Amino acid sequence: MDGIDLSTTNEIAQRIQNLPITKGEIFELIKKYDTKSLSTIAKISRDTCKNGPITYSRKVFINLINLCRDTCSYCTYKKELSDLDLSILTKDQALHIARLGKRLKCTEALIVTGERPEQKYPEFKEWLKKYDCSSTTEYIEQISNLILEETGLLPHTNAGTLNYDELSVLKKSNVSLGCMLETASDRLSGKNMPHEFAPSKNPKARIRVLENAGKLKIPITTGLLIGIGETLEEIIDSLIVIREINQKYGNIQEIIMQNHVPKSNTKMRNFLPPSHDLFLLTISLARIIMPHMNIQVPPNLSPNLYFTYINAGINDWGGISPLTIDFVNPESPWPDIKDVKHATEKAGYRFRGRLAIYPEFLLSKRDFIPKNLWNYITPLSDSSGLVKEELT
Numbered sequence: 001m002d003g004i005d006l007s008t009t010n011e012i013a014q015r016i017q018n019l020p021i022t023k024g025e026i027f028e029l030i031k032k033y034d035t036k037s038l039s040t041i042a043k044i045s046r047d048t049c050k051n052g053p054i055t056y057s058r059k060v061f062i063n064l065i066n067l068c069r070d071t072c073s074y075c076t077y078k079k080e081l082s083d084l085d086l087s088i089l090t091k092d093q094a095l096h097i098a099r100l101g102k103r104l105k106c107t108e109a110l111i112v113t114g115e116r117p118e119q120k121y122p123e124f125k126e127w128l129k130k131y132d133c134s135s136t137t138e139y140i141e142q143i144s145n146l147i148l149e150e151t152g153l154l155p156h157t158n159a160g161t162l163n164y165d166e167l168s169v170l171k172k173s174n175v176s177l178g179c180m181l182e183t184a185s186d187r188l189s190g191k192n193m194p195h196e197f198a199p200s201k202n203p204k205a206r207i208r209v210l211e212n213a214g215k216l217k218i219p220i221t222t223g224l225l226i227g228i229g230e231t232l233e234e235i236i237d238s239l240i241v242i243r244e245i246n247q248k249y250g251n252i253q254e255i256i257m258q259n260h261v262p263k264s265n266t267k268m269r270n271f272l273p274p275s276h277d278l279f280l281l282t283i284s285l286a287r288i289i290m291p292h293m294n295i296q297v298p299p300n301l302s303p304n305l306y307f308t309y310i311n312a313g314i315n316d317w318g319g320i321s322p323l324t325i326d327f328v329n330p331e332s333p334w335p336d337i338k339d340v341k342h343a344t345e346k347a348g349y350r351f352r353g354r355l356a357i358y359p360e361f362l363l364s365k366r367d368f369i370p371k372n373l374w375n376y377i378t379p380l381s382d383s384s385g386l387v388k389e390e391l392t
């Protein structure tokens with residue numbers, strides 16, 4: 001059935017906001033309504049449950065170490081030792097980027113590495129010794145502390161499947177961490193599938209990270225990569241898995257809905273990207289499944305579709321950098337922040353900068369934040385938990 005009247009959309013939005021929707025009910029909705037109608041339900045849910053501004057985080061992307069133990073069929077982030085664009089940043093180099101970011105009013109230092117490179121590259125393991133480190137995590141800890149102390153930028157690290165001890169170490173210097181679930185389907189780890197050679201992408205390993213972060217009270221960003229061979233049912237299952245973790249621990253701070261953009265020099269170069277309709281459907285479902293969650297779509301992976309995503313219920317644009325490129329998707333430049341602001345305001349919403357930790361944690365989940373980090377968070381945040389307007 002095409003189209004849905006306003007009273008029905010309101011009724012459904014109200015129902016899902018009070019009681020989590022079941023998998024059976026989701027399929028009933030999909031059967032009954034088209035994507036446009038489901039987007040409308042998602043938009044109403046966002047307006048009701050997240051009726052603040054649509055946010056973004058002004059960041060620098062610190063591409064710390066782009067070596068990786070694993071191989072995913074769609075990835076161009078991972079490099080080899082002989083590659084010209086190999087990145088193994090020294091402390092001075094990382095700090096230099098953070099300092100430049102500070103001048104450009106950034107508040108987030110996104111620190112990214114591949115999965116446990118020291119396990120595959122003895123040369124890198126040797127390199128770490130000059131900083132008295134035996135693992136990538138130990139080096140990230142030093143970099144995070146340095147950036148925090150010298151610039152006040154708030155670190156947010158995405159370094160793959162960190163174990164419990166590693167998470168607890170990074171909690172002291174990172175206001176939040178990131179670990180994309182990508183998919184809860186272990187079918188995608190099977191033969192000839194995108195995660196065949198990436199044990200860290202096994203959903204069990206990723207779910208363990210999200211749960212350990214929950215036990216440690218670490219705000220964590222996760223999300224799905226849409227269009228790498230998963231079915232709609234697997235996408236729904238993945239969203240429900242994230243919802244269950246958040247119901248148990250309350251530690252999921254946002255869900256990134258990321259569309260796969262096939263890259264020319266990968267095994268999946270001829271893979272079809274997700275259709276616009278499917279991607280919109282999955283964004284809408286993310287909001288319908290988790291009406292109170294922060295839902296983000298990166299604005300650089302399908303530019304000029306700002307209104308469509310806003311109308312499908314997102315409330316965040318993620319990190320946008322005025323300085324560094326998106327090293328995971330280098331072919332997709334960040335939009336000008338002014339353009340995203342303009343589009344957001346034209347759609348009728350306020351546009352505000354947020355920190356690398358969401359306001360909910362600053363306002364009502366304060367026990368998630370180690371005491372020492374407040375010294376860095378407080379000077380940046382206003383009473384609503386967003387970046388002080390005079391700093392933007």
Ligand code: SF4
Pocket residue numbers: 068069070071072075076077078113114115160198200
């Ligand atoms: S684990 Fe991450 S960095 Fe490594 S190959 Fe996969 S996507 Fe690339």
